[in-house]
Amino acid sequence: MTILEFFLWSLLKVAVVTVVMLLGIAYTVLLERKLVGRIQNRWGPSRVGPFGLLQPLVDGAKSFLKEDLIPTAVYRPIYLLAPILSLGCALISIAVVPFGANMGPHGFDLFEISNINIGLLVILGVTSMGVYGIALAGWSSNNKYSLLGSLRSSAQLISYELALGLSLVGVVLRAGSLNLRVIVEQQATLGIATWNIFGGFQFLAFFIYLMAAFAETNRSPFDLPEAESELTGGYHTEYSSMKFAMFFMAEYGNMINVGCVATLLFLGGWTSPLGNLMPPLQSTLVNALLPIFWFVLKVFLFLCLYVWVRGTLPRFRYDQLMNFGWRFLLPLAIVNIVGTSLWLAYR
Amino acid sequence: MHLILFFLFAGFCLAGAINLLLQTHPINSALSLIVVMTSLAVLYLLLGAEFLAIAQIIVYAGAVMVLFTFVVMLLNAGREERTLGSRAASRVGFPAVVALFAVLSTILLRAQGLGSAHLGQGLTNAPGQSNLVLLSQVLFHELLLPFEVTSVLILIAILGAVALAHAEGSKTGGSERMAEK
Amino acid sequence: MSFLQHDVPLSWYLLLSAVLFSLGVIGFLIKRNLITVFMSIELMLNAVNLSFVAFAYQWHEVRGQIFVFFVMMVAAAEAAVGLAIIIAVFRARATLAVDRIDLMKL
Numbered sequence: 001m002t003i004l005e006f007f008l009w010s011l012l013k014v015a016v017v018t019v020v021m022l023l024g025i026a027y028t029v030l031l032e033r034k035l036v037g038r039i040q041n042r043w044g045p046s047r048v049g050p051f052g053l054l055q056p057l058v059d060g061a062k063s064f065l066k067e068d069l070i071p072t073a074v075y076r077p078i079y080l081l082a083p084i085l086s087l088g089c090a091l092i093s094i095a096v097v098p099f100g101a102n103m104g105p106h107g108f109d110l111f112e113i114s115n116i117n118i119g120l121l122v123i124l125g126v127t128s129m130g131v132y133g134i135a136l137a138g139w140s141s142n143n144k145y146s147l148l149g150s151l152r153s154s155a156q157l158i159s160y161e162l163a164l165g166l167s168l169v170g171v172v173l174r175a176g177s178l179n180l181r182v183i184v185e186q187q188a189t190l191g192i193a194t195w196n197i198f199g200g201f202q203f204l205a206f207f208i209y210l211m212a213a214f215a216e217t218n219r220s221p222f223d224l225p226e227a228e229s230e231l232t233g234g235y236h237t238e239y240s241s242m243k244f245a246m247f248f249m250a251e252y253g254n255m256i257n258v259g260c261v262a263t264l265l266f267l268g269g270w271t272s273p274l275g276n277l278m279p280p281l282q283s284t285l286v287n288a289l290l291p292i293f294w295f296v297l298k299v300f301l302f303l304c305l306y307v308w309v310r311g312t313l314p315r316f317r318y319d320q321l322m323n324f325g326w327r328f329l330l331p332l333a334i335v336n337i338v339g340t341s342l343w344l345a346y347r
Numbered sequence: 348m349h350l351i352l353f354f355l356f357a358g359f360c361l362a363g364a365i366n367l368l369l370q371t372h373p374i375n376s377a378l379s380l381i382v383v384m385t386s387l388a389v390l391y392l393l394l395g396a397e398f399l400a401i402a403q404i405i406v407y408a409g410a411v412m413v414l415f416t417f418v419v420m421l422l423n424a425g426r427e428e429r430t431l432g433s434r435a436a437s438r439v440g441f442p443a444v445v446a447l448f449a450v451l452s453t454i455l456l457r458a459q460g461l462g463s464a465h466l467g468q469g470l471t472n473a474p475g476q477s478n479l480v481l482l483s484q485v486l487f488h489e490l491l492l493p494f495e496v497t498s499v500l501i502l503i504a505i506l507g508a509v510a511l512a513h514a515e516g517s518k519t520g521g522s523e524r525m526a527e528k
Numbered sequence: 529m530s531f532l533q534h535d536v537p538l539s540w541y542l543l544l545s546a547v548l549f550s551l552g553v554i555g556f557l558i559k560r561n562l563i564t565v566f567m568s569i570e571l572m573l574n575a576v577n578l579s580f581v582a583f584a585y586q587w588h589e590v591r592g593q594i595f596v597f598f599v600m601m602v603a604a605a606e607a608a609v610g611l612a613i614i615i616a617v618f619r620a621r622a623t624l625a626v627d628r629i630d631l632m633k634l
Binding site: 078121122135136138155161 | 374413417420
C-alpha cells in the first residue's frame with residue numbers, strides 16, 4: 001500500500017466517521033427528547049416527519065439560520081474560540097475508538113481511524129483539553145452567571161477526571177495494554193462471562209466510571225454548570241444560534257464518547273455477548289457488519305441509561321457534588337486498584 | 348515527512364513562545380503557552396516518546412495550565428502595565444540571556460556525533476516493543492524509590508496549597524481550595 | 529518526493545530547545561504580571577524537557593524520558609504551590625504587578 005493510497009483511505013474513513021458521528025449526535029438529542037417525554041408521560045417531538053424523525057434536521061437548520069448575536073462587552077477572540085474548542089475536543093476522541101473487527105485490504109484497519117498503542121490515554125488527554133472550551137466561554141462572556149457556571153464546571157471536571165482516570169486503571173492492569181483493540185480482544189473469549197464488568201470483577205470500576213462520566217459530561221444529576229434555576233444558563237448564557245448549537249453538540253458528542261469508552265472497556269466492545277460460543281459465520285459481509293451492530297447496540301443502550309438517569313434523578317447541591325467526588329469516588333477507585341492488583345498478583 | 352512535521356510544530360512552538368512575550372493579557376499568554384505545550388507534545392511523538400507526549404498533554408496542557416487559567420479567571424487579572432522593569436534585569440539579565448543563547452547554540456551546532464532523528468523509530472529498534480513497557484520496567488524496578496518519594500512530594504504540595512489558600516479565614520476559601528486540588 | 533524521507537538532525541531539536549529556554553528567560557525578565565512570570569518559568573522547564581527527550585533518542589536510553597516524567601510531576605506540584613502563593617499574595621496586596629510586590633528588594 002503506497003503512501004497515497006493510505007492517505008486516501010484514511011481520508012475516506014475520517015469523512016465517513018465524522019458524518020456518522022454528527023448524525024449520531026443529532027439523533028441522540030432526539031432519543032433524549034423522546035425518552036424523557038415518555039418518562040414524563042408525554043409524547044416528545046412527533047410532528048416533523050414520521051415519529052418526529054426529521055426533528056434534529058429542522059433543529060439544526062433553525063439554529064443555523066438564527067441571527068448571530070455577539071454581546072458588546074465580550075472578549076471577542078476567546079468568545080469566538082471557545083465553542084470551536086469545545087466541539088473540536090468532543091469530535092476528536094472518536095478517532096482512536098475501534099468499532100469493528102480488525103479487517104480490511106492489505107492489513108489496513110478499516111474500522112478504526114488510527115490504531116495506536118496509547119489509545120486510552122489519548123481519549124483521556126482530549127477530554128482534559130475539553131475543559132478549556134467551557135472555562136474560556138464563561139470567562140470571555142463577561143457575565144457573572146457565565147463565570148460562576150464555568151468556575152463550577154472547571155472545578156467539577158478537574159475533580160472528577162481523577163476518579164475517572166483511576167477507575168480505568170483496573171481494566172488497564174487486567175489487559176496489560178493501553179491499546180483499545182488489545183483491551184477488547186482480551187474480553188472476547190467467552191462473551192458476557194469474560195467482559196470486564198462481570199468476568200473481570202470490575203463492577204466497582206464501572207460504577208465509579210459511570211458516576212464520573214455523568215459529571216464529566218455535565219449531565220444530570222451533576223449538571224450544575226448549567227443549573228437553570230440558579231445560573232440562568234451557566235457558561236453558555238451569552239451564546240446564541242450556531243455557537244450555542246456547537247456547545248450543545250459538544251455535550252452530546254461527549255456523551256457518545258463516554259458511551260464508546262464504557263463499551264470498549266467494560267462491555268466487550270464490538271464482540272458479541274455470546275463470544276466464541278456462537279459458531280463463526282461464513283459470509284465476509286456479515287462478519288464485517290455484525291461487530292458494528294453489537295458496538296452500536298451497546299452504545300445505544302448506554303445512552304438510554306444516560307437519559308433514564310436524567311429523567312429520574314434530581315440535581316445535586318454543589319458541596320454534595322464535591323464531597324461525593326473527593327471523599328467517596330476517589331477512595332473507592334483506589335480501593336479498586338489495590339484489589340485488582342492484589343488479585344492479579346496472587347491469582 | 349519528518350522534516351515537514353518538525354518545521355510545522357517547531358514553528359507553532361516559536362510562534363506561541365513569542366506570542367507569550369508579546370501579549371499583555373495573562374489569559375492570552377496562558378493560551379499561547381498551551382499552544383507551545385501541545386506542539387511540544389507532537390515533537391516528543393516525533394522523537395519516539397509517545398507516553399511522554401500524552402503525559403505532556405494530560406499533565407501540562409490539561410492540568411497545570413487549567414490551574415493557571417483558573418487563577419487568572421478567579422483573580423480577574425487585567426492587562427499588565429508596561430513599566431521599565433528593574434535595573435538589574437536590563438543591565439545584567441539581557442546580556443546574560445544573549446550570552447547564554449550564544450554559548451548554547453555554538454556548543455550545539457559544533458557538537459560532533461549527534462545523529463539525526465528518523466520518523467517511526469523509537470528508543471529500541473526491536474519491532475513491537477512498546478516504549479511504554481521499557482519505561483515502566485525501569486521506572487518500577489530501578490527507580491521505584493524516587494517514584495514513591497515524588498508521590499509523597501505531590502501529597503505535601505497538595506497539603507501546602509490547601510493550607511496557603513485557606514490561611515486567611517474562609518472569606519472566599521471554598522472555590523479556591525477546589526482550584527488547588 | 530525526496531523530502532518525505534528526509535531526516536531531521538537532532539541538533540535542530542536541541543537548538544529549538546535553546547531558543548525556547550532563552551525566550552522563557554526573556555519572559556521572566558520583561559513580564560510584569562506575577563502569573564505570566566510564572567508561566568515563563570514553565571516555558572523554561574518545557575524547553576529543558578525537549579532537550580532531555582532529544583538526548584534520550586540520541587543514546588537510546590529510556591532514563592532520559594523518565595527524567596522528563598519526574599520533571600513533569602515536580603512541575604505539577606510546583607504549579608499548585610506557586611499558584612496558592614500567588615493567591616495569598618493577591619489577598620494581601622490586591623495586586624499582581626511584580627513592581628509593587630518588592631518588599632524584599634535591596
